[in-house]
Amino acid sequence: DVKVTQSSRYLVKRTGEKVFLECVQDMDHENMFWYRQDPGLGLRLIYFSYDVKMKEKGDIPEGYSVSREKKERFSLILESASTNQTSMYLCASTPELGVYEQYFGPGTRLTVT
Amino acid sequence: GDSVTQMEGPVTLSEEAFLTINCTYTATGYPSLFWYVQYPGEGLQLLLKATKADDKGSNKGFEATYRKETTSFHLEKGSVQVSDSAVYFCALGPRKGPNTGTASKLTFGTGTRLQVTL
Numbered sequence: 049d050v051k052v053t054q055s056s057r058y059l060v061k062r063t064g065e066k067v068f069l070e071c072v073q074d075m076d077h078e079n080m081f082w083y084r085q086d087p088g089l090g091l092r093l094i095y096f097s098y099d100v101k102m103k104e105k106g107d108i109p110e111g112y113s114v115s116r117e118k119k120e121r122f123s124l125i126l127e128s129a130s131t132n133q134t135s136m137y138l139c140a141s142t143p144e145l146g147v148y149e150q151y152f153g154p155g156t157r158l159t160v161t
Numbered sequence: 162g163d164s165v166t167q168m169e170g171p172v173t174l175s176e177e178a179f180l181t182i183n184c185t186y187t188a189t190g191y192p193s194l195f196w197y198v199q200y201p202g203e204g205l206q207l208l209l210k211a212t213k214a215d216d217k218g219s220n221k222g223f224e225a226t227y228r229k230e231t232t233s234f235h236l237e238k239g240s241v242q243v244s245d246s247a248v249y250f251c252a253l254g255p256r257k258g259p260n261t262g263t264a265s266k267l268t269f270g271t272g273t274r275l276q277v278t279l
Contacts, residue, residue: 149207
C-alpha cells in the first residue's frame with residue numbers, strides 16, 4: 049500500500065515564526081502536492097513538484113515556499129507564519145505524469161496564534 | 162478555467178436512506194472525474210472515478226456516472242450506513258494527452274459533509 053506520512057498531526061505556532069511541514073511518501077512517486085483545506089473552500093493547491101528540485105506554484109503560493117531535495121520528501125515552509133495561515137494542510141502524491149489518482153497523507157492542522 | 166460545483170452540506174440522513182450528492186463541472190475538453198472521501202481525522206482517499214463519458218464508477222456501494230451532456234457526476238448510494246459519515250469531494254483532472262502539462266493537477270469541489278444517524 050502507498051503510504052504518505054506527515055510529520056505532525058497538530059501544530060501550534062506563533063505569528064512570525066518559520067514553520068516547516070514535512071511530507072514523506074514511500075512508493076517512489078514522481079509528483080507531490082501541498083494543499084490547504086478550509087471550510088467552504090475545499091482544497092486549494094499551494095505548490096506541487098514533479099521531480100527532485102523541481103517545483104511549480106499552485107493556486108495560492110503567496111506566503112509559502114517548498115523544498116524537494118529527495119524524491120520521497122516534500123517540505124512546505126511558511127517563512128513568517130500569520131494567523132490567516134491557520135488551516136489544515138494536506139500532502140499528496142501520484143506515481144507519474146498524467147495519473148490523477150492522488151494518495152493523501154492524514155493532514156497537519158496548523159494553528160497560528 | 163476548470164471548476165467543480167458541489168451541493169452544499171451538511172447532508173443528514175437516517176441509516177438505510179438513499180443518498181445523492183450533486184456535482185457539476187466546467188472544463189475544456191473531456192476531463193477525468195473523481196469522488197474522494199475524507200473520514201474524520203484522516204486524509205482524502207479515492208472512492209471512485211470515471212475517465213470518459215457514460216462511464217460509471219463504483220466502489221463500496223457508491224456509484225457515479227459521467228454525464229457529458231449535463232456536465233455532471235452525481236454520487237449515489239442506495240442505502241447509507243453510519244460508517245459512511247464523512248466529507249465527500251468531487252474532483253476533475255484534465256484528460257491525459259500530449260498537452261496535459263507537467264503534473265497531475267486536480268481541481269476539487271468544496272466538499273459535502275454527510276452525517277448518517279441511526
